[in-house]
Amino acid sequence: MRILIAPDKFKGTLTGPEAAAAMAEGALRVYPDAVVTALPIADGGEGTVEVAVAAGFSERLNAVVGPILKPVGAVWGFDEGSKVAVIETAQASGYLLSEPTVENALRAHSYGSGQLIAAALDAGATEIIIGLGGSAMTDAGTGALRALGLKLLDVHGNLVPLGGGSLIDVVAVDATGLDSRLAAVKVRMAVDVDNPLYGADGAAYVFAPQKGADADAVELLDAGLRNVASVVREATGIDMDVPGSGAAGGFPSMFVAYANASVERGFDLVASLINLDNALAQTDLVITGEGSLDAQSLSGKGPLGVADAAHAKGIPVVVVAGRITVTPQELAKHGVVAAVSATDVAGSPEAALADAARYTTRATFEALNGI
Template sequence: MRILIAPDKFKGTLTAPEAASAMAEGALRVYPDAVVTTLPIADGGEGTVDAAVAAGYAERLNAVVGPILKPVGAAWAFHPGTSVAVIETAQASGYLLSEPTVENSLRAHSYGCGQLISAALEAGATEIIIGLGGSAMTDAGTGALRALGLKLSDANGNLVPLGGGSLGDVVAVDASELDPRLASVKLRMAVDVDNPLYGPNGAAHVFAQQKGADAQAVDHLDAGLRKLAAVVAADTGIDIDVAGAGAAGGFPSMFVAYASATIERGFDLVATMINLDAALADADLVITGEGSLDVQSLSGKGPLGVADAAHARGIPVVVVAGRITVTPQQLAEHGVVSAVSATDVAGSPEAALADAALFTTRATSEALNGI
C-alpha cells in the first residue's frame, strides 16, 4: 500500500511536518509494510515556508526589521532550479513578534517583509510567492513597499511614519525610486480569505482586534485604509479595495497597484508549489488533517482541499485532527472514509494539547483501524 500523508499545521502544537511525522508513525503501526510519503501542506498562511522546505526548497534565514522595529530572524525558502522564492508575512511581521497592544496595533508595519522580498530578488528569484496570514500589522503592505523604495508623504511633504496608524495622513505616493526588479518578477499573493481592504468586512474591522486594537483604533485603521485607497486610485487609477485585499492587514492591496501582484487562493498555489498532483498519482490512500477541522474547513481549503483532489481521483481519504466539529456525513462528501480526533483519543482537549504528537499518532492508528 502506498500512503500519502499531507496535513496542515496543528496550530499552536505541531507544525505541518511534525504532524506528518506523527501520522506516519501511526500509519506504520497499522500497515508496517506500507510505503509512506509525507507532503506537508499549507493554505497560504503560516506554514507556507515549512511546506516549501518539506517539498525540497532550500531554507534561508535573514535578519530583518520586525513589526515594531526590533530585529528578528525570518525564514524563507528558495528553489534555485525554478528561481521561485517563498515568503511569509508571519515570519517577518507576525503577531507573535509584537505584544498585542493598542499602541502596537497602530505602529506595527510590514517593512521586514519588504526586506525579505529584496533578499529573494538578490538571490535571483523570478517568482515570489507570499503567504499571507498571522500578521501584526494593518498597513496595507506599505511598510514592505517602503523597504523597496516607495515613499508616502503627508500634506507638508514629509514622509509619514511606518504603521497603519499613519495611513490617514498620506496625501501622495511616490513610486519613482521603487526597486526596478519588481517590474520583472512575478508576485503571487497567497490568501485564504476574501475580505476587502476596508469597511465592515475589511482588514481592520475583522482582524485588527486580535492584533491589539480597541474599537477606536479599529475605526482609525479602517479610515486610514480608506484614505490610502483613494490616494492610490487618484495616482494610478487602480482600485485596491478588491476581494482578498484585506488579508494580512491589507498587505496585497498596495502590491496590486505598484507591483502588478496577483491575489490567488492559497491552497491552490501551495498545491502547485509542492506538486500535490504528482504525489496523488502514486497514492492508494491519503491521510490529511489540521488542528481544528470545523465548518470553515468545508470551504475546500487546506486538508479538505487535499481530500477533494484525492476524491476526484477515487482515492480514499482518512482525516486526523486535533478536534473535529463537522459530521461524518459532511466529511463523506469530500471522500473521507474515516476521521478521528486527537481530543477524542486523549479524552480531553487539555490532554491532547499536552502531548499532541503522541495522540495524533494514536488517532491515526485508530482511524486506519476503523476503515
C-alpha cells in the first residue's frame, strides 16, 4: 500500500506539515506496512512557503519592513537547482503584523514584500512565485514596486506616502529607476480569488473591512485604486484591472503593468511546484483535508483539487478535516470514499481545537477503518 498524504493547513491549529504528520500516524495504525509520503499543499496564500520548504526548497530568512513600518523577519523559499523563489505577502505584509484599525488600513503597505523580491533577485532567481493572501494592505502592490525603484508622484512632483490611503494623490508614475532585473525574471502570482481591482467586488470593498477599514476608508481606498489604475493606463496603455487583481489588496495589478507577471490559480501553481502529478503516479490511496471543508472547498481549491487530480487517475481519496459541512454525496463526486472530521471524533469543536493533532490522527484512523 502506497499512501500519499496531501493536506492543506488546519488554519489556527496545524500547519500543512503538522497535519500531514498527524494523518500519517493514523494511517500507519491501520496499515503498518504502508509506504507513506507526506506532500502538504496550499492554495497559493498563507502556507505556500511552508509547502515549498516541505517539498525540498531551502528556507531563507530576511529582515524587512512590515506593513506599518515595524521591522519583521520574513521567511521565503529558494531552490538552487531551478532558481525558483517562493515568497508570500503574508510573511512580509500580513494582517497579523498590523492591528486592524482604520488608520492602519489606510497606511499599510507592501514594501516588505518588494524587499523579499529583491532578495530573491539577489539570490539569482529566474522565476519568482508570489503567494497572495493574508495581507494587511490595499495598495495595489505599489509599496512592493517602490522597494524595487518605482516612484509614485503627486501634483507637486513629490513622492506620495506609502499605503493605499495615499493612492488618490498619485498623478504620475516614474519607472525609470525600476530594478532592471524584473524584466528578465518570470513573476507568477498565485491567487485563489478572481476579484477585480476596484468596484463593488474589488479589493477595497470586499477585503479592506477585514483589515480595519470603515465605510469612509473603504471609499477612499477604492478611489485610490481607481486613480492609480487610470494613471498607469494613461502612461502605459495597460489595464491593470484583470481577474484576480483584487487579491492581497490589489497586489497583482501593478506587477501586471510593470513586471513580467502572470496571475494564476493558486492551487494549480502550487500543485505544479511540488510535482503533485508525479506523486500521484506512485500512489494507491490519497488522504487530504483542511481545517474546514465547506461549500467554498467545492470549487476545486486545496483538498478537493487534490481529490479531483487523484480521481482522474482512478485513485481513491479519504478526507480528514477539522470540520466537514458538505455532504458525502457532494464529496463522492470528487472521488472521496470516506470523510471524517476531528470535531465529530472529539465530540465538540472546542475539544478538537484544543488537541488538533491527536484528533486528526484519530479521525484518520476511523476514516481508513471505514473504507
